[in-house]
Amino acid sequence: MQENSDPPVHRTSEIFLALKTVGEGERISLDGLTRALGDRAFGLLVLIFALPNIIPMIPGVSTVSGIVIGIVGLQMMIGRHAPWLPAAIGEKSIPRAQLAAMVDRTIGWVAKVERVARPRWSFMTRGPMHVILGAMFVLLGAILALPLSWVGNFPPGVALVVLSIGLLEDDGMLVAAGHAIGIVATALVLALVVALVAAAITSFGWLTA
Template identity: 35%
Template sequence: MTATPERTLLQTIELLAEAAPEEGFSLREIFDRLDESAFGAGLFLLALPCCIPFLYGVPQVVALPMLALAFQMVIGREEPWLPAKLAARKIDRKGLTQMAQGGRKWFGWIEAIIRPRLSFITGRNSERVIGLFLFIFSASILVPLPMTNTVPGMAVAITAFGLMQKDGLAVMGGIVLGTFWVGALITGAFLGLNIITQISTALLGS
């Protein structure tokens, strides 16, 4: 008798979208249906909407829960937990369908190449450091500028996927991408502030 192959996370998300009622599911219902007790799966799922350009509304729903999970990693909590108010946030069926399609489009290739390696990076002792990076990347999603959620969302998703599959190389790739983005964001903010200061000085001096 042939064993039934275990479903991947992306396949589970696709089935979740198909089964969703029009009003969708709350984050608590989604987490329960995923039946995952690892931070990687939760963060990957929450990061998916942020990776999809022009998907409005959903990134704002998931940003604070992402921060909550990343912070729990930093303080060394063993299993993810969401406060009732955040867990009650809903993603409707349309949003879940877009997440499933986006997940397959942007991360389907990762399933073919990801594998356990560089295990010292994904070990328990490293999770707090990884959580700190994920917290910073998740916080940058809240910056109120167009298209500022896509790159950090990708960084969180890749890092979380690598964490879930014990692939240290994927974790490092996600951290490098996110660090580059945050650095660019900070540099842009300083340059913008400098330009505004120079213009203000010129106007006041004239």
């Protein structure tokens, strides 16, 4: 009987936990992290930079997260097979201890979403839908880059986690759910921005009256 020689397919949570051992030294460059992610780098980069936005853990990370996720989405839209980061971003590094702490604090989220994920509706992750998925990454990344509080970052962060795990697990149904969450998150953030602008105008008008 012929043995199956195909390499085992690792679940997202297994690869995510392995991030703690990537590279050497006390800091990991974003370029080095990207290269270590291999053929699943698009989804994993989005997941890595989305997760800090669903936990009030690292102040100020949302702007960098949004920029990286937006760059990843743009490259998906133009059909690149592997992500590339500009030198100004790729040369930046993060402390290994901080990355490990983020992994430990968010692995539960990854595992919960992963438990419902399985290969299905593959058309949602390929061809034209792959481009649309990239466009959603760009949109949600742009929202994360805005100077909003954690409350404003949480909804798009959740959408990005669901979308990225759906992409990684080839689960088109999960990707569809992520698109729906992303649309709702965008509407909520727009409502929040409109409310803040209205409050500022009202306050300014009261101060100058």
